[in-house]
Amino acid sequence: MSEQYIRDALIDFLNASPTPYHATAQIAQMLVDKGFSELKEDEFWDLTLGQxxxxxxxxxTIVGFVWGLDNSVSKGIRLVGAHTDxxxxxxxxQPEKNIKGYQQLGIEVYGGALLNPWFDRDLSLAGKVCFLRDSGELTCTCINYRDPIAVIPSLAIHLDREANKKRSINPQTDMNPILFQGSNDFSLRTMLLEKLHEDGISDAKEVLDFDLSFYDTQGANTIGLHQEFLASARLDNLLSSFVGMHALANADNQYTSIMVCNDHEEVGSQSDIGALGxxxxxxxxxxYPQEQERQVAIRRSLMLSVDNAHGIHPNYVNRHDENxxxxxxxxxxxxxxxxxSYATSSHSAAFVKQLASMEPKVPVQTYVTRADMRCGSTIGPLTSSQIGIKTLDLGVATFAMHSIRELAGKDDINYLHRLLSRFYNAEKVAISG
Structure with missing residues (x-):
């Protein structure tokens, strides 16, 4: 499988995944296409080795796994984790606002978003809508307007002469997108019901609730004079989710391998679908229904928590440790x-360095924050503390993390894919200590 194919498939995935719901549906379809069978958590499972x-x-939140032909506890489990949000x-x-004849929608900020880049963007709306059908059945489905339907205009510099020196943003008052100009009898639920009808759900009767997000309609793209970068929204952390699931989908069926993509990482993971769930x-x-067998298997396993890292920004070199x-x-x-805040240990780092050395042309780098700064965190320490599995945190270097548009290196996509593929096919992942 060519490196170009994986990059192109990632771009298609990013463009089709404006929300965690869409990303999960895209991943599920990818797994189905690769021969994975769907299981339901509210049903009993009858698993077959090698399937x-x-x-x-x-x-x-989605989990894919291979129930290995050699599923003995001595071989351990190869677990990779990422997040969809x-x-x-x-x-x-109740978002409807009409101010001076402009119909706006009230918003709240999800996670630690970098707010400045949201202004003056062509925004669309996507997410999940729950509705009643004519029959009385309650149904939830994904919607995506795709076209730019809203904007958050900046205040002209003539009205804020200090904007380029100091600018604070109040999301309650400064970031409500403008949807259209017109009367104040607008109903979002009516708009959503019309969208459901347009999408072919003709028996949708009443919208009861929704979970909708705005997103930038500018698609993912390779950029740079030599096309060496990938620019896109949601690289944190859909890049890791896609690459990890793609590696799992093509993994050998000899060993037990798992890929989990949790939601709610950006807001602390404290939910039934988060890493603390x-x-x-x-x-x-x-x-492993037998408890002691499960404990032995876990202690002979390894988790790679894959989430993006901060690349050294040439305009802000002093924000990094010099080494x-x-x-x-x-x-x-x-x-x-x-x-x-990261779960990497000397044991897990040494193992992954050894693993990378087995795969041609996969260099690895190290990151630690300055001693006078605090770093972010990932699902790694959370999952590790929940189940007791040795864990390592890694990811590709990026710029502008948590912006509406982030930047990664094109070659790193393939480096990461080769490393995760090697990990899933490793004979043993047990580490001493």
Whole structure:
């Protein structure tokens, strides 16, 4: 499979995944196309060795796994984790606002979004809508307007002479998108009902609730004089989710391998579908119902928590430790933190470095934040503490993390894919200590 194919497939995936619901549906279809069978968590499972399965929880967390032919506890489990959510702006439950004849929608900020880049963008709306059919059946489905239907205009510099020196943003008052100019009898639920009808759901009767986000309609693209960069929304962390699932989908069926893409990472993971929930724990209980056997299997396993890292920005070099400034297009980054915001240990780092050395042309880098700054965190430490599995945090270097548009190195996509593919096909992943 060519490197160009994987990059093109990632771009298509990013463009088709404006929300975690769409990303999960796209991943599920990719797994189905690769021969994975869907399981339901509210049903009993009858698994067959060597077969491939997946399940979805609450439409935005997905787990794919291979139940290995050699599923003995001595071989351990190859677990990779990522997340489907990204910082964004979401609609409030009753968002309609009409000010001076401009119909706006009230928003709240999801996660640690970089707010300035949201202004003056061509925005569309997507997410999940729950509605009643004519029969009385309650149904939920994904919608996506695709076309630019809203904008958050900046205030002209003539009215804010200090904008280029100091600018603070109040999301409650400054970031409500303009939808159209007109009367104040607008109903969002009526608009959504019309959208459902346009999408072919003719028996949709009443919209009861929704989870909708705005997104930038500018698609993912390779940029740079030599086309060496990938620019897109939601690279954190759909890049890792896609590459990880693609590696799993093409993994050998000899060993037990798992890929989990949790929702709610950007807001702390404290939910039934987040990393602090029971998704992985419940799966392991089904795979190894005998408790002591499960504990032995876990301690002989390894998790790679794959989430983007901060590349050293040429305009802000002093924001990095002088010995730890990851470059774009220079390989996956192993992330360290003495305070355990990242779960990497010397044992897990050494193993992955050895793994990378087995795969031609896969360099690895290291990252640790400055001693006078605090780093972010990932699902790695959370999952590790929940189930007791050794874990390493890594990801590709990026610029503008949590912006409406982020930047990664094109070559790093393939470096990461080769490393994760090697990991899924490793004979053993047990680490001493």
């Amino acid at each position: 491939r399965y997946y399940f979805v929880r609450s439409d935005s 990204s910082p964004c702006i979401k609609l409030k439950p 029971t998704v992985v724990k419940d799966l392991l209980a089904r795979l 730890h400034g990851p470059q774009l297009n220079a390989g996956p980054v192993l992330k360290f933190d003495a305070n355990q």
